[in-house]
Structures are given as C-alpha cells and as structure tokens.
Amino acid sequence: MPLKASPSDQALLLDLQQLDTTLQQLAHRARQLPENAALAELDKQTATLRARLTTEEGTAEDARRELGRIESDVAVVEARVKRDHERLQSSSSQKDIQALEQELTALANRQSDLEDVELEVMDRVEQSGAVVEATQGELDELAAKRGELDAEREASLATVESERTHATANRTTIAQKVPADLLALYERQRERYGIGASHLRARVSSASGVELTGNDLATVRAAAPDDVLLCPTSDAILVRTDESGI
Structure with a gap:
C-alpha cells in the first residue's frame, strides 16, 4: 500500500x-577552516626546519668532537714540552741536551700548527652553533604561531559547534512531529x-x-x-x- x-x-x-x-x-566548515590549511602549512615548514636542524646539529657536533681531539693533542704536546723542559734542567749530558732541544723545537712547531688548526675549528664550532641557534629560533617562532592558530581554530570550532548544537536541537524537535x-x-x-x-x-x-x-x-x-x-x-x-x- x-x-x-x-x-x-x-x-x-x-x-x-x-x-x-x-x-x-x-x-564541511569544520573540515575546511582556514586555520586548518594554515596549520598544515606550519607543520610542513616545521618538519623542514627540524630536518635542517638535525643536519646542522650533526655538523656542530662534528666540529665540537674535532675540537676536542685537537685540544687533546695540544694537551699531549704541552705535557711533553713540560716534561722535556724538566729533563733539560736536570740533564748534564750534552747529547741528551741536544736531543731535548731538537725535540722541543719540533714540539713548538707542532704546537703552533695545532693551535692554528684549533683556532680554525673553534671558529667553525662558533659558526655552526650560531646556525643551530638561528634555526631553533625559527622553530620557536613557528611553535608560537602554531599556538595562536590552535587558539583561533578552537574558537572557530566552538562557533561551529554552537551552531551545530542549535541545528541539531531544532532537527530533533521537527523530527518528533513527523x-x-x-x-x-x-x-x-x-x-x-x-x-x-x-x-x-x-x-x-x-x-x-x-x-x-x-x-x-x-x-x-x-x-x-x-x-x-x-x-x-x-x-x-x-x-x-x-x-x-x-
């Protein structure tokens, strides 16, 4: 029927x-909020910066390790210089004195070379650290922007939810009459x-x-x-x- x-x-x-x-x-409005697109773009930028930061931190760490090795080499040379000076003061053998003086000359050259390299690497450590700091600063700025956008999205979603609640209540009232x-x-x-x-x-x-x-x-x-x-x-x-x- x-x-x-x-x-x-x-x-x-x-x-x-x-x-x-x-x-x-x-x-549809909730899915297509402009804040959603802006947040997606921020997340994309953040991912790119984090990948870059990882590379930069690796470069900085390599420079610090290299500096540590050079500082260790310098410390070894300094210790040998100190030891040779002490032996030179206590030695009475002309042959030993001559050998010690030659070694001290070689050590002085070695120390000079190491210190030149040390200065160069120290500069690289400083520069790579500054690069890392700058990238971290950019990430911090993006995080702050994301916080603001999150708040804006929540406000927009609250408005949509209020309208949805009102429409749902009206729908229920009408549906009960059908x-x-x-x-x-x-x-x-x-x-x-x-x-x-x-x-x-x-x-x-x-x-x-x-x-x-x-x-x-x-x-x-x-x-x-x-x-x-x-x-x-x-x-x-x-x-x-x-x-x-x-």
Whole structure:
C-alpha cells in the first residue's frame, strides 16, 4: 500500500532537509577552516626546519668532537714540552741536551700548527652553533604561531559547534512531529541519495534542479494530496506546496 501522509506532515520534511543541509554545511566548515590549511602549512615548514636542524646539529657536533681531539693533542704536546723542559734542567749530558732541544723545537712547531688548526675549528664550532641557534629560533617562532592558530581554530570550532548544537536541537524537535513511517522513508532516501526531501517549486525539483517532464507532471497531478511521492530525478520525497505550479 502506498505511503500516505498529510501535506502538512510532508511539508515538515522540507524544514528537516534544510536543517540536514545546514548540518552538512557546518561539518564541511569544520573540515575546511582556514586555520586548518594554515596549520598544515606550519607543520610542513616545521618538519623542514627540524630536518635542517638535525643536519646542522650533526655538523656542530662534528666540529665540537674535532675540537676536542685537537685540544687533546695540544694537551699531549704541552705535557711533553713540560716534561722535556724538566729533563733539560736536570740533564748534564750534552747529547741528551741536544736531543731535548731538537725535540722541543719540533714540539713548538707542532704546537703552533695545532693551535692554528684549533683556532680554525673553534671558529667553525662558533659558526655552526650560531646556525643551530638561528634555526631553533625559527622553530620557536613557528611553535608560537602554531599556538595562536590552535587558539583561533578552537574558537572557530566552538562557533561551529554552537551552531551545530542549535541545528541539531531544532532537527530533533521537527523530527518528533513527523510520522514514524514518513520519517523512516525520509532517512532511508537521504542515506541512499544524499537528499531526503525535494521541494517541487514551479514544476522544478529543488533536489536535482530539473523540471519535471509532462508525464511526470501528469503523475504528480493525478496523485492525491496525501500520497507520498518520490522525485523521478533525485529519488527524494517530492513535497508539493502552493508553489509547485501544478
């Protein structure tokens, strides 16, 4: 037996559909907030900077290790110089004295070379450290921006959620007024086709934007006012009103 519902009950479906459309739009707004795109871009920049920072920290660490090795070599040379000076002071052998003096000369040259390299590496340590510090500063700035954007997104989401709560409450109120069998059909058609109810206005289905053909219009005109019809172009419930033009 074809489903029957009063025109006034069928008209409630248009209000229900409008609220469902509003809820879909609100969900889309929540997904497409401009803050989301800005946060995604910040995350991309942050990932790039973190990768760069890892490389820079590796370079800085290499320089520090090299400096440590050179400082160790310098300490060894200094210890040998100190030892040779002490031996030189206590030695009475001309041969030993001559050998110690030659070694001290070689050590002095070695120490001079090491200190030149040490200065160069110290400069590299300083420069690489400054680079790391600068990149970390950029990351800190991005983190601060992200915090601000997070707060803005939360505020935007709160607004959307408030509107969603209001629309949901209104939908519940209207749905309670719709007969159960009519509501079940509406929900089924909406789940299948995306739209549950279509307003026939000036012979055009609002769901599809298509004007009904002569045969379809004849079927609609022949139907009783309480007959529940489906739109031939969208499969949504076709709601007729004074604006239908039939």
